Amino acid sequence: MPEGDRGYRVGVDIGGTFTDIVVLDEKSGDLSLYKTPSTPRDFWFGVEAGIRKVSDSMDRVSMIVHGTTVGLNAFLMRRGEKAGLITTRGFRDIYDIGRHNRESMYDLRYRKPEPLVPREHRLEVTERLDARGNVVTPLDEDEVRACVRKFKAEGVRSIAVCLIHSYANAAHEDRIGEILAEEYPEATVSLSHDVAREWREYERTSTVAINAYIRPIVDRYLSNMETQLERQGYMHRLFICQSSGGVSSVEVTKLSPVSTLMSGPAGGAVGTAQVSGLEKIPRAIGFDMGGTSTDVCVSIDGNVLIRTEYKIERHPLLVPMVDVQSIGAGGGSIAWVDSVGALNVGPQSAGAEPGPVCYDKGGTEVTTTDANLVLGRLNPDYFLGGEMAVRPDLSAKRLDEKVAGPLKLDRTAAAAGILRVVNTKMAYAVRAVTVERGLSPREFALVAFGGAGPMHACDVAAELEIPTVLVPVAPGQFSALGMLYSDIRHDFAWTFLTKTREVDRATLDERFDSLAKRAGEVLEQEDVPREKRRFVRSADMRYVGQEWSVNVPFGEEAGDTDWQANLESRFHELHKRNYGHSAPEEPTEIVNLRLTAVGLVVNPRLRELARGGAGPEAQALKGTRKVYFPSLGWNERTPIYERERLLAGNKLAGPAVVEEPGSTTVVPPGWTATVSAYGNMLIRKNG
């Protein structure tokens, strides 16, 4: 458990192409950023190379936070462990049937997500509970032993167990776990109530099956990494990023690796909440525009919105994650003219290979990046900080051939048109994300990061009538930076269906206390001191008979005689915000109890920038360039600034461009950027 001022705090974010390493000196607040090629064969080499850049010895490193995609990749590439599943008799096919819906309605070739466990490895045992957890049929233990024999014979070594109503009573699952431990100790066992103690058998089965599928792989990877770090002299705990935006120790992560699957976008979301809090912006939309997609999240009062269920490649997961929506538009999105003469951008992407035309790696499709380059918004001599040569002439040639020609537009109009279309698409998608949650985008600031986010942010914001854009420090490595601000976090849920007015407080407290006890043990194991522990209770509630529920904070006030009325009034209020109406006279019910256990990590402070005047120092101006802005046309002498040389208080009136190694910010005419004390740029619409 880091004290917050001892040494270096390190964030390691391994992506498909690059590994980002962020190092923060806790004492001085100095930040160093490194990028190193990822080594897919053994990720450790990439990480090691990165950490070596920090320090020869690891003993000054006080905390390492690691975002890993090992579990995700094992799932995406279907390279998981041979897994088995034990279910209640009559239910082995729930994993195949799913919810029987067809997401792509007119597509005759639509396929459901394919189970990770084939039917011959899905075995049934006789047992049954009712919805209250009463035993209807006792567990047939001989049948469990027969399953073991079958799994051994077939070489199945990772076993998931999901029984009907196990959220209400875990005894049968626990007993199966004991039998498996006795009879088949070399197997790893995932019990559904341990991974997700929530109802809905298909979603819970899917969750525990993915866990079993990736667990041995993540386990080996983390063990290896710990050993290597130890050998290097690192003396503290390694923390792993979770999809919820929190971090957990390696021990906890090994039991439930399924909760790391969506940790990729979590760093950026936590960063969005942190940086908007720092700049005193209560409501922020995170806008992370990368090569193939743009991730959007929402933060209110320094808290990222979390969802308790999501899907990955349509496989449902009942584990909390930051509520991120992915839009299929990015720097690599391809612009094309269809057979009836309409201009389309995306959803296809040129990706990193072959990439945009300008990469000169064989790409022939015009992308958003090519359009930005042709319009002078991107600097051809400064790709990846100048490490990569690009060919704007190739972009121009293909743009004429593929877009401008067919549309009978000139080159500039075609390129500007591509950007206009992609910005429109993203703006409508961002608006949908907010209105779906009962929020209005106008009340938010747009926090822009990712390689392409700061280049498009002001135009997207203008579409949405958002007056403020925030470009944080290190927008190209913002996810890794965000990790450093993550608290230790564990989420526990327990489905407990009851009418709000028919349950006594003691019953609920007892359940919350039992969750808290379990949470406390986990935090204890992670050496989180008592004063740093926080337990947050909430309940999923709904009107009796409704399908969807709303998560409502549950008061801690002991002895509160009006607790039911207070809880219900909070529910009505949230229901109104989310769904536009409430019905205070209707009875309500509780569906799930949730407890979030937090181990507070001391937030490191970034070093403040030296203060400068309103006008940037002469040395910050790199030069001028011809850049196209729709409202001005070609602006011959657009000032280009080097971000590193800007000082706190500097104001840059658009049109202007700010460059840094991982990203480019475009300040359009009518907007003004101001550099904050912490080096973030706040770009506001004039007037």
Next chain:
Amino acid sequence: MKRVDPVTLEVLRHGFIAAANEMRINLMRTSYNPIIYEVLDFSVGVFDARGNMIAQAAGLPIFLGNLGAAIKTVIADVGLAEIKPGDVYMINDTYTTGSHVNDVTVISPVYADGELVGFTASRAHWLDIGGKSPGGSHDCTDIFQEGLRLRSVRLYEEGKVNRSILQIIKDNVRWPEAHMGDLRAQIAAARTGEQRFLELVERFGRETVLEAVAEMLRQGEESVRQAIARMPDGTYLAEGYLDNDGVGTEPLYIKATVTISGDEMTVDLTGSSEQTLGPLNCGLAASVSGCRVALKCATDPLSPVNEGNFAPLKLIVPSNSMFNVKPPGPAFLYGISLIVLIDVVLKALAPALGDAVPAAHYGDMAGFMIYGVDPATGRQFIQQEPEGGGWGAFPDRDGENVMIFIADGDTRNIPAEVIESKFPLRLERYSLREDSGGPGKFRGGLGHYRDYRLLADEGFMTCIMDRSYCRPWGMSGGKEGAHDLVVVNPGTAGEKTVMKYTGYRLKKGDVCSVRTGGGGGYGDPLERDPEMVRMDVIRELVTLESARRHYGVVLDPDTSAIDWQATAELRRRGGAG
């Protein structure tokens, strides 16, 4: 007319799609009724001043492009001159809008600078619209038994609500509070669409917006014309049957003659059964939707739609056809007929589309409900849902197991853990139904067993199962799949098979086993790779006996090893079937 520039056109296209999408979000967020926000039984859209669809966000496929007919009816009934800013109209007329009376459409005009520029509309399935039984019934013989009829009713006059109409509705539907909530949600959705439409007009000017709309419709039409032109000219024919009309016992005949001529497609339903006594009739506008779904699946399943897409499609339906129901014919179960119509049109098109059309899916609503009094609460309960079944095989792969029928798209089943928490029922089995998939070189997907046990003292079961007469067909030598049925108390002396029944009496402990059909197979089953047959047997999707009989594959009953010699011999003889 001046051509709008391609970039503005694209910005406006996204604007209209986003407007329809926001209407959808709004309706789902604010409705009371799970059939809207969970079953997605709704549709919303933005239209031009003549009622042509500019953009639509559908919940169900069956609602594809069927709101325009409602708007056109209101225009014809009320007269354009009488339609004023702030008006809101309601319509659920089966004979002009096509679907059953439970589908209530709410329409409002969009005015910019005093001129009508378009309409927004939302349609939602109301859980109840009056009528003889709660929620609807399968044995009505005229429309009056089916519920309250509303045709071009002006609910708001220039922004002011007509309380009398609200009162009539409240007094004639069951659960009026919830339905008033849904009506408010529909009106709010229409207003959202109107606001977004006006924002586009304000930003780009009326002229530009109208030019862009015309161009979008032209492009929509052009892209489908190109797709149809790629199909070989010719006349293609297919047929299918429904077991009966819910009241009588005679099968209903569905015949589609599809003609591709250049870039146009004509579907002629002449020869199909005449209007029926029971509620399996379809309104003409719904029959058009069914053909539009088939056209969409066949040409361009993934892109957004507008009215232009359907200009190259013509439908011919005789005036006495079950697909052109006339007053006072009932139509509550029109959806079942549409499912089969869609499959029949696709079957007809198969030779024109090469390998794109699969064998038939289980093709039925498989509607099932149990109701009674819950002993724990003393209150009435009802568990009701359509059930999934197997889908047809393709020339290159097996069909999918258990998915919902084509007309219902993205609707979901109710989990056992949820059913058992709410109702005195226990779900004892929800698993794949062995041998239900049609045999073929590629096998049809499997249907399911879904077994409910009643825990209350008494209850009633209603089921609407079909396709026993015309089972889900195979293609290119593939065999048909099994059909839907319900077996009450299977494996006991009192075992009974039921197809269509309203209010079958059950006592405590009785089991209803809902067994849904499978998809048809594709290609000769004797050509199926014996290794795939072996895996099917190991996975218990196909029995040993069926492997031998349909696929001509002989396996060792203990080891599941293939007896190659016996298999070759059996296959040479043409199988054991």
